[in-house]
Amino acid sequence: MIPDWRPLRQELARLRAANIELPIWWRDDDAIAATPQLDQLAQLSGDLGVSTHLAVIPARATPTLAAAVTTLPNVIPVAHGWTHENRAPAGEKKAEFGHGRADATFDLERGFSQMRQMFGKRFVPVFVAPWNRLNAMYFQPLSDVGYKAVSTFTPRNSAEAVPGLITVNTHIDPIDWRGTRGLVAPDAIIAEAARHLEARRLGASDPAEPFGYLTHHLVHTPEIWDFTRAFLSELLAGGARETSLQTVIEESQ
Template sequence: MTPDWRSLDEELEHWQEAGHTLPLWWRDDDAMSQSAELERLAKLSADLDLPVHLAVIPHGATHDLVRFVAGHPMIIPVVHGWAHQNHAPAGEKKAEFGAHRPLEELLDDAERGLTALQKMFGSSLRPMFVPPWNRISPEMLTWLAGAGFSAVSTFTPRKAAKPASGLLRVNTHLDPIDWKGSRSLLPPEQLIAQVTRQLRDRRIGDADNAEPYGLLTHHLVHDEAIWSFVSALAKRLLDGPGEAWIYDERMS
């Protein structure tokens, strides 16, 4: 069944009429090695002319991933925690960098992840910290810049552009996967309504349009429905007010 995009198309027309632009960025999580799914991600990124910030899990990242990224300049590696290991107590939401561990351990793991990926990717790595499961101890934010990071990214609209000195926050806003159910695509009408509402809030000033609007994907678990929706949505946004955004550490 073809999704009904009319509500989003109408909202995008309002953006065009008002002369607004939408900074648009893309983050894809959980990379460790080259795969057929990663090749498909790279092709879609090139076809859309929309760079993808690839959140790489340092512990276990392979050199074939380094070679692949080197041959695909539209893929921008960033740091996805350390080992993507859950440290939360039973019954609580999963977190690797939550408040369940001493701050020193959190910072040590974050710095270890940054150092490992800098050795692997060199200058192509951007010092953005992406905590697994999008959860991070608030206390840790104060110290991330001192550990070598200049940006942090989680999920849902940010409350502040700079949560700490020298640290930019750039979150993601739409995740199309039904993690708690089918693990396929959420109902398209639900996703379209969400994007439409988020863009309307930005257009009328109820949300911060200075924060790039972030698409969040996980290439390793995509099925055809997810690939198709992400492609169609990104193309619509880029054909409208969307302008591709890439993180540069000088922004911090």
């Protein structure tokens, strides 16, 4: 089945007509090692000319990943929690930093230090919350540790979580996590993306927030890879411009 790209193309045209810029960024979660899937991710990123922000699990990351990233200039390492283990109370939704716990700040510090040690200046100080859940009580500790941005999912409520810590979320996830774990119906993804862009155009969400696409390279099916290429290509052809969170951070300072 060929996707119907018309709703997305029409909304992109409306943004252009309204002179509203559409910065886009790409985040990919759960990296721990060099794998063929990482190679495929980097190849696609290079083909599209869209940098991939690779959310690395610090406590589980291997030296092979650090070595691979040094050879992949379009892959940008960011931190994905500390261990990506569920620390939520029984009965609550999964989260590593969704609830108060005595050792949380220590884990944030360890994660930041590990990322600096493994990736040096390549590490961009962005904290990606495991399961996209992050309690506001951790905003200031994250800033104190040295992070400059946080990222979860759905449009942000404010440009800064706390002064000096910007929020840059993702908006589209093509994986059917609660069903087949394959590709969500393409027309449904396209319709969702068009709704997000309409909300930006009408001022119902922040038009300055880069529009984020979220993937998980380790579990992609061929259909997810193909849709990712097509979707990002459509955004670029429709006038979107690629941005990196390093640039977003620098522009916010």
